[in-house]
Amino acid sequence: MNDEESIEPNVNIPSGRPSAYELLVRQSKKLGRVATRAIHGVQHALSREIPLPSAEDFIGNFPHRAQDKRKQKELNDAENLKKQVKKSHEILAAARTVWPVTLFPDSIVVDRTKVNIIKRDFFWTSNTISFQVEDILNVSCSIGPMFGSLTIASRVMSTVDHFQINYLWRNDATFLKHLIQGHIIAKNNKLETDKLSKKEMIDTLCELGIDSE
Numbered sequence: 001m002n003d004e005e006s007i008e009p010n011v012n013i014p015s016g017r018p019s020a021y022e023l024l025v026r027q028s029k030k031l032g033r034v035a036t037r038a039i040h041g042v043q044h045a046l047s048r049e050i051p052l053p054s055a056e057d058f059i060g061n062f063p064h065r066a067q068d069k070r071k072q073k074e075l076n077d078a079e080n081l082k083k084q085v086k087k088s089h090e091i092l093a094a095a096r097t098v099w100p101v102t103l104f105p106d107s108i109v110v111d112r113t114k115v116n117i118i119k120r121d122f123f124w125t126s127n128t129i130s131f132q133v134e135d136i137l138n139v140s141c142s143i144g145p146m147f148g149s150l151t152i153a154s155r156v157m158s159t160v161d162h163f164q165i166n167y168l169w170r171n172d173a174t175f176l177k178h179l180i181q182g183h184i185i186a187k188n189n190k191l192e193t194d195k196l197s198k199k200e201m202i203d204t205l206c207e208l209g210i211d212s213e
Helices: 021-047 053-090 170-188 198-209
Strands: 091-096 107-111 114-121 127-132 136-143 148-154 162-169
Touching: 091 162, 091 170, 091 198, 107 170, 136 170, 148 170, 162 170, 170 198
Parallel strands: none
Antiparallel strands: 091 107, 107 114, 114 127, 136 148, 148 162
């Protein structure tokens, strides 16, 4: 046999570039591995034990919360009550009788809820008469060139049906009369004056109580 005949025929050597089929197989394997890892992760999360609070702890919080809210409400109510009490004693006006016309001057004090008349007969002695505004029936004043007197009639049953304070300065008597009369009108008509400031309340009551010419 000739040397030429002993040479094998040429064989087609495949190139280094993979075929489309091989690429498809590789991609399928990658997707399969990713899906397998995801499934294992979900199974692990589902199989893991999650600690939950006990029923006693869960239910026990409700009474404590309700109790805390109740205590907070009581504190708020007490604080509001203290503010209201303090505000109710806020003095709107006060006046004294003229000395030495009266040797022991009497006083009249008007606050947000009541009228106080303080009578003095001697040193370090006094007699205080208080009227709630709701219990005052009428207030009137008599004025002269210099002085004035104030008369208050009350619905409270007693041996005296009216109380008088004399020898006030003329302007004080007129001002107090308008203020108290406006107070009576506001209470009888249930007008909300509690939220007004001191100055606003004085101006409002005096405007209500001023006499029509």
